[in-house]
Amino acid sequence: KRTMDEHRDSDSAPPSPTRFRRTRSLVPVGYKTEIKELAKLAGPVMIAQLMSFAVSFVSTVFCGHLGRTELAGVSLAIAVSNVTGVSIGVGLASACDTLISQTYGSGNLKKVGVILQRAVLILLLACFPCWAILINTKSILLAVRQEPEVASLAQLYVKIFMPALPAAFMFSLLSRYLQNQVSVLQVL
Template sequence: MFCGRLGNSVLAGYGMASATINITTAATGGGLGLAADTLISQTFGGKNLRRVGIILQRSVLILLLFCLPCWALLINTQPLLLLLGQDPEVARIAQLYVVCYLPAVPAMFLHQLQVAYLQNQGVILPQMYAAIAANIANVVTNYILLNWLDLGLYGSAAANTVSQVYICVFLYLYIRWKKLHVETWGGWSCDSLQEWDGYMKLAIPSTMMLCFEWWIYEVGGFLAAALAVLQGLVLASTKTVIGFLFTSDGHIVALVSKLLNVYCVLQFFDGLVAVERAGKRKISSVSAPDTLTARHRENGDEYMNMNTNGRDEEPGVEEKPPALLSTAQLVLRRGLTTIAALFILAVGIVVHLTVPLPEVSNAVRANTTLDSNFTTPSSFYIPSTSISS
């Protein structure tokens, strides 16, 4: 709404940054967090309230570690976009937005877990209150940074990051204020370091399911942007009059209006997510390669594998609870996991600092710098390929 007033290139860069974050971070982290949905809902239903807090702690630790490989990929957004044929200026702006967004990645994951924690206990209104407060604060922040302090692109990127932190902090403060955590939170416990394998048995297929769903939408944005900046803006706008909230370019709004007529029909199929919290993701991922599912025992203690051939297990037959890891095993396994995540981040930083940006051909430059009139600006210089005699 605010960055669109800074120009088409800024809006395109913001759209590319959003798509990059969605594909590489939001979809994957969101999939990992879906395991918490299933575990918390079934554990709370089994009246094992204190264990709900343990599951939340385990989810927090796993997702905070997952931030490190996400950062390793995000800091290399610009070269990745250039390799995909994006406009250099759009890729540069997208890199700025993404780098500024790095501190907001943990807040995004934590907010997702907060929502799962409350929603699966039947507590809904606090999320609405926090969202309203965060949106108001976001508008005020954008106005101050863009209109009052006139920080332009940098102010827009900073406001985008702070907005994600707002909603996480506001929801946390509301939970503490209303003491919504008292019954289920018994304080931090070493038990949260146990049973990561069982958590990942749910998290991995959940991630695959969510990634394939999100990538279907986002890949279209990358392909459109590879044709031209103007077409790439389509997926970052909305329909008809609402589109003018994001940009004053009538050509963009008209294109979006046509595309969203088709998109609206797809919302019907989002009803398939109703089975997620039952742990039966096979139903909602028929078109995705999901063959691993799990069902949580009613007391919320352990897992019981589901039969992947579609038939229910024999009644009364349950797997033995997994043996708990010793302190030495916990230190070794969780330590190696942390080291691996830090190593991936270090590799990403080294690549960012040492690998030069890919070369962009003149054909790509000429194709991706169209203005709102579908013409290349006269100030854009393309070297001649003719041989002078």
């Protein structure tokens, strides 16, 4: 049996040079350059996404200071507007990722513009069914047995959010449009 001192000494021994060689063989050559390039592309996109999520976060924090009912109302409203509104626009705009990147890569910039115009039209038309659901938020929440006061507050928040839905759709589409052309700083 080894004593504790012997065990500690063997664990603190410096690693062998062959161990470093094995580790170096796993790391690709030029990885530092790749990390820098990736950070240049991903950094602005990450900041833009954090800022868009901050809107809901700030609303929730402020309403949380007002009371439990207000917090419940805004939380439900954000969930409803994200599920029945924003996620639909983001999903439709995501379809343009493949189309725009392939068309831009082929050098057909005129077709990229046509894809963007069609996507704008489709997203703006998609606002109407989303609005139809959002207008009835209170009725839907009451049907699933939410408290009437919470449902009323959620409906108020959703009504205030509804005019921003086309803007949220366009932000999602235009940020993808720019990202697929490697113009990420304009997203900020």
